Amino acid sequence: MLSALFLCFTLLLYASDVFAAPQPSPAGNGISMNLHRRRPSYRTREEWGQWARNKREMLMTKYGASVPQKRSSGSNLLVNQNTDSSFYGSLAIGTPAVSYDVILDTGSADLWVADSDCVSGCSSIPTFNTADSSTFVNKSTDFSISYGSGSASGFLGSDTVQMAGFSVSDQVFAVCDTVTSGLLTDPVSGLLGLAWESISTSGTTPFWQALVAGGAWDEPVMSFQLTRYLGVTGASSLEPGGTFTMGFVNSTLYTGDIEYTDLVDSGSYWLLSLTSLTAQGTSVTIGSGSEAYAAIDTGTTLVGGPSEYIANLYAEIPDATAGTGDYDGYYIYPCDTDVNVTMSFGGKSWSISNQDFQLTKISSSECLGAFFELTTGNSAPAWIVGDTFLKNVYSVFRYSTAAVGFAELSSYALSMNGDTSATVPTATIGSVAAAVSATSKSGVQSNYASRTSLGAGTPNTVYLPWISKFPENKPE
Template sequence: MVYLIPLLSLVATVHAAATPRASTRASRDSVELLRRIPAAKSYDEVGAWARQNKLSVEAKYGMRTMNEKRSTGTNLLVNQGLDSSFYGSLAVGTPAVSYNVVLDTGSADMWLADSSSCGTSRCGGIPTFATSESSSVKDTKTPFSIVYGSGFASGRLVSDTVQMAGFSVSNQVFGLCNNVSQDLLSYPVSGLLGLAFQTIAASEATPFWEALVKDGTWDSPLMAFQLTRYANMTRGKSLEPGGSFTMGFVNSSLYTGDIDYNNIPSGQGTYWVQEMTSLTVQGNSISLPSGSQSYAAIDTGTTLIGGPPSAIASIYAQIEGSRVGTGDYEGYYLYPCKTIVDVTVAFGGRSWPISNADFQVDQASSTLCVGAFFAISGGGSAPAWIVGDTFLKNVYSVYRYNPPSVGFAQLSAYSLSLNGANDPIPTPTIGSVAATVSATSLVKGKNAAVSSHIRAESTLTVVISITTIALFLL
C-alpha cells in the first residue's frame, strides 16, 4: 500500500540526531502508523493525490516507461509570527535527518550549520548537521562563504544525500557552516536551500532543484508557491499553516484563470528576474524607467519589497500624511494607519493588486504604521527591485525553467479561504524516496567559493522555508 502522510506540528521537537521513520522501517517488520481525521479536500487535491499514488506504485514495480517523466512533489508551509517568516524542512544524510531551512528563490546555495563548532551563542541552539552521524557524507575541504543583507555564513563544502518531497539528490554539494553571523538563523531554522540558478551559486554546485529539473525528474520543469496571510488576524497564533510549494506541477485548485508568464530578460539567468513595467499607488502611476533599471528579483526569501530611493519616495508621495523614517526606520516610510493604501504592480503582463493588509507591515505608534516598500541602494549584480512576500501572498507564483520565465495567477477562492483558517500546522517527516538523481551536483573549481550576494533585507526582513510532504512506501 502507498500512503501520502500529511505533516503535523513539529516546532520545538526537531533534533539533528532524530531517527527517521525510514531507518526504523529497515530494522522492523512492521511500522506503527499514526492516523488523524483528514481535512476536507477539493476535487483537484484528491485527484493530485490519486495521480501521485498511481505513479508511485508504477515506479515501485517498474511499470513506467523510460520516456515518461518521473514525478511531482508538494511541500506544505508553516507561517510563523503572523507572516514574519515561513519555515520548513528537508532531509539530509544516511540515516536521513530532518532540518528546517530557508527556501529562497533569491539565492542558489544550500547550507547548514555545522555541529562541530557552531556554538549556541551564534546558532541559538538550533539543530545542526554532524558529519559523524551520516555514513554517506563526503568532505570536499573546499572553503565556502556567502553574504546576505542580514548577515553571512562561512565554512566548508561537503556532499551528501538530500531528500525533499519524495525526491532525492545524491552527492548534493552544500555548505557546512561553522561561522554564522548573529541573528542570521532563528530557531528552529538550521540553514538555507537556494532556488535560483547555478550561475550565482557561491559553491558553483548545481542547486538541488536544478539537478532534478535537468535530469527530467519532474513532470514539468517548474515549481510554484502559494502563501497564506495571517498578519491581519487579531487572534492569529505564532504558528499557522503557511500554504504550499510544489515541484514539477502547478496545483490548479490554488489559482483561477490563466498563468501570466513573462520571460526572464535575456542574459539574466541568475535570479528569477522580471521587469517591473507598471506601478500605481492610490490610482496614480509611478514613473518607471525601462530596461534593467526596473529589473526585479522575485524573492521568496525576502518579506517586504525594496526598490530605488527615488521610486520609493514617489510611492509615499501619493499617501497623504506619510513621512520619511529615521534611526532604525531609515529607508522606510511611516504613514497614518487609518489610510487604506491601494497598490498595483505589473511585470510586462497584467497588473496585480497588493492587499492593504500586506502593505501595512506594523504599527510604529498609536497613529503611524510602517509601509512594506522600502528604499535600497543598488549595486553589483543585484536587480534594482527585490520583490518579496508582500507581493507574493497576493498571487500564485510559478518559476519555470524552460523557457526561463516567471508566471503569476489569481488566487482561487480555495486559496483565499486558507488565509486566517484555523487548520492544523504541518510538520516535517521523513519517508521513502520516489525519484532519485545521482551525482549531479559537483563543484566546478578548487578555489574558495565566495559570494557577494547582497539581498534587500533589514531588521524587518525574515526568512522563508518549506515543510515537506513525504511518501511512505509500505
Template sequence: MLLLPYSLAVTCLLSLANDYALAAPSPSFTPLPRTIPLLRRSRPRRNATELSDWLKSQKEILEAKYGNNPQQKRASGLNLITNQNADSSFYGSIAVGTPAISFNVILDTGSSDLWLAASDGVSTESDGIPTFDPSSSSTFTDLNTSFSISYGSGAARGTLGKDAVQFAGFQVDSQVFGVVTQVSQNLLNSPVSGLMGLGFQTIAASGATPFWQALVENGKTLDSPLMAFQLTRFNDVNNAQALEPGGTFNLGAVNTSLFTGDIDYQDIPDGQEGYWIQELAGLTVNGNSVQVGSGSAAYAAIDTGTTLVGGPQDVISALYDAIPGSQALTGQNSGYWAYPCNTDVNVTLRFGSSSISWPVSKEDFQLEQASQETCVGAFFALNTSGTSAPAWIVGDTFLKNVYSVFRASPASVGFAKLSDIALSMNGQLGAVPSPTVGAVAATISGSSAGTGTDRSSSTNGAQGAMLNTLGVWAVALASGIVGGAMILL
C-alpha cells in the same frame, strides 16, 4: 509610543509536509508533481525601539544580499531571521544524509546555495537549532573546500560537503552544500537550521548546481521544469499561534486548485538568468500611476526569501507622494515612509509585456503600526548603486497576493489569481504536523534517475492527522497530487 499590535506577516519561510499517495514508482515511472503544505511562523510584538532596529536591519540585510561585487558569486537569504523578535516567516524542510534527518530551511529564490548549521560549534541544545552532524551520515563526503556567506548583519562560514538530500518527494544523491561551523549571533533563529537557494547556478557561491536545477537538467524526473508558491496571510489574526499553516510549495507541477484563470508567464530578460528577474512595467497606488522607468532600471528580482519590496529612491518617494499624510522617516530608518493607519493603500504591479496589474493588498502594504495613528509602509528605498543588483527586490509583501510560478524552460516567472480555496487558508488556524521523513518517489545521481525507499513507518498516521486538522487544505492539496516524500515538522 504604544506597544505594537500583532501586525503584518511579512516574510517567507516554508515547511514541508504530506503528499497523499505513497507508492514509489517503478524504474519506468512517469514524472510526478510534488506538493508541500507550508508552515507559517508568527512573531512577537515589537515596541518602538525594536521596530526601529528591525526596519534598519531589514534594509541593511537586503542591500548586502544583492550588493556584492558583480564579479563574485554570492549566497544569501537569511535576511529575515537575523532579528529574532521582529517578523513572521515561512519555512520548509529537507532531509539530509543516511539515515535521512529532516531540517528546516528557508526556501529562497533570491539565492542559489544550500547550507546547514553543523553540530561542531554553531549551536547548543538551549538554542533549539537542529544541527547537521556529518559523522552521523554514512554517505557524507567532505570536499575540503571553504565556504562563506556574508550578510549585512553577520556571516556564516564553514566547508563544502556532499550527501543525499531529499526534498518534495525527490532525492539528489550527491548534492553539494555548505556545512557551516561559524555563524554570527542571531543569524539563525530556532527552529531554522539553514537555507536552500532556489535561484540559478550562475549566482551560487559554492558553484554547485542547486537541487531544483539538478532535477531539471536530469530531464527525466520532473513533470514540468517549474516550482510554485502559495503563501497565506495571518496579519489580522490576533489569536494566531507560534506556528500556523503557511501555504503550499509545488515542485514539478502547479496545483490548479490554488489559482484561477491562466498563469501569466513573462520571460526573464535575455542574459539575466541568475536571479528570477522580471521587468517592472507599471506601478499604481490607489489608481494613480507612478513612473518606474524601463529596461535594467526597472529590473526586479522576485525573491521568496525577502520580506518587503525595495526599489529606487525616486520611485518609492513618488509612490508615497500619492498617499496623503505620508512622510519619510529619518535617522537609522531613512528609506522608509510612514503614513496614517486609517488610510487604505492599494498598490498594483505590472511586469514585462503583460496587460495584467497584480495587487498588493492594503493589509500587506501596512507593514507595522509605529504609533496609535501612524503605520510604516512595506515599500522602501533600496540603495543598490555601484552594484550589479537589480533595481527592485520584490518579496513576500507582493507574493502573498498571487500564485507565483518559477519556470526554468523557457526561463520565466508566472503569476495567477489566487482561488477561493487558497484565499480561505488566510487566517485559518491549524495544527503543526509531526516530524516525519518518508518515501522518495524519484532519485537522481548525475544524469540517472531511480526510486527510493520509505524511511518512515508513521507516514500514514501523520497524513491522517494533517487531513483532520487542516480542513480545506486537504481539498487544495488533493488536486493533481501523486506520490512524494513525507517530510513534516
C-alpha cells in the same frame, strides 16, 4: 548570500494552529509541501524602528550595496526578528536520512546547514553530524557566506539530499561550524537557495536545478502559495504558511490562466522587468531598462526599489512622509488610509492588498509602508519583490523556457488566510519517487505513480522569511 542572503524584513502577527484543513491535492504528478510561518511579539515604536533599519541594511548588503556603518544597538534585534520572520521547509540529508528545516529562498542558490561541531551560533538548533551519514563526502573546500546581519562559514561536502519525494544522490552543500549568533533560530538549521547556479557562492548546482535538469520533474516548474496572517487577532508563533510544489502546478490553488513572463536575464536571479506601478489608482513614474529589473524573491518579505520611484509611489498616498532616523528609507502614513497598489511585469496588473502594504502600526495613528527605498550593487537588480507582493498571487518559477508566472489565487487558497483553527503539520521524511545524480544528471527513476502528496502525513514543511528574508551573500 542568504537571499534571502540577507534576511531583510519581518512582518507581523499570524495565527496558528493547524492546517488540518483539507490538504491541496496534486494536479498531476508532483509533490505538495505545507508552509509554516512565524510572527514576532509586540514591539514598541523604537523597537520597530531598529527592526526597520536593520532589515533595510541587510537587503542592501545582500544585493551588493554599501551600508552606512551606524548600526549601534539595532543589529541585536535580528535575533528576535529572524525568529518570527520566515517560512521554512524540511528536507532530509544523509544515510540514514535525517530531516532539517531550512529557509526556502528564490533569491539565492546555495544549500547550507549547521554542523554538529558548530562553535558558535548553533547551540539551540538541530545540527548535521557528518559522522552519522555513511554517504557523506568531505570536499575539503572552505565555504563562507556573509550577510548584513552576520555570516556563516565551514566547508563543502556532498551527500544524498531528499525533499518532497525527490532525491539527489551527491548534492554538494555547505556544513557550517561558525554562524553569527541569531542568524539561525530553532527549528531552522540552514537555508535552501532556489535561484540559478550562476549566483551560487559555492559554484555548485542547486538542488532544484539538479532535479529539473535531471528529468525528475513532470513539469519544469516549482510554485508557491503563501498565506497571510498579518493583523489577525490570536495568531500564534507558528502558522500554516501555504504550499510549495516541485514538478507541477496545483490547480486547486489558483484560478484562470497563469501569466508567464520570460526572464530578462535567464540563469541568475528570477528577474523580470517591472513595467507598471500604480498607487491609489494613479500610475507611478518608474524607470526603464535595468532600473526596472526586479528579482522575484521569496526570501524577502517586503518590496524594495530605487529612492526616486518609491518617493513617487508615496506621493500618491495622502499625508505619507519619509521616515527619519531608524526609519530612514521607509515611509510613514496614516493608518486609516486604505492603500491600493498594483504591479505589472508586462501583462496584467496585480493588486497588493492593504493588509500586506500596511507593515505595522508604529503608533496609534501612524503605519509603516511595506515599500521602501533600496540601493543595490551594480550587478544586482534595482527592485527586490518579496512576500508583500507574492502573498497576493500564485507564483510559478519555470526552468524552461525560463520565466516567472503569476495567477489569481483560488477561493480555496484565500480561505487559508488567517485561519487560526488550522493545524501546523509536522515535518516527516517521505518516500523517494524520483532520484538523480547532481554530477551526472543520471539515474532518474520513471516510476512517478508511487509519489505521494506530502500533506498532513508526510509534509515537507516550507519556511520562508515572512517579514524579512534570510540574509544571503550574492556575488556581484
